Amino acid sequence: MKDKCNNCGSESFHEGIVNHVLEINGHIYAVKNIPAKICDRCEANFFSPETYDSVYKMIYNPKSPKRKIEAELLEFS
Numbered sequence: 704m705k706d707k708c709n710n711c712g713s714e715s716f717h718e719g720i721v722n723h724v725l726e727i728n729g730h731i732y733a734v735k736n737i738p739a740k741i742c743d744r745c746e747a748n749f750f751s752p753e754t755y756d757s758v759y760k761m762i763y764n765p766k767s768p769k770r771k772i773e774a775e776l777l778e779f780s
């Protein structure tokens with residue numbers, strides 16, 4: 704079965720490296736350099752279940768190297 708973009712329905716992707724921001728239990732994490740599939744048409748990023756697993760393991764592992772960054776948090780209203 705071919706993967707389909709959830710966003711635009713395109714079936715063509717390329718591999719790439721992206722940064723991703725996610726929120727877990729009220730904490731916001733920015734994870735850099737994640738391998739992803741990127742939609743050729745709309746540039747939406749998709750991660751494999753294995754990649755998601757690794758990202759979550761990194762976040763829950765207290766030994767993961769972490770660096771505090773300054774970020775501007777904007778809320779759409």
Ligand SMILES: [Zn+2]
Nearest residue numbers: 708711742745
């Ligand atoms: Zn797309």
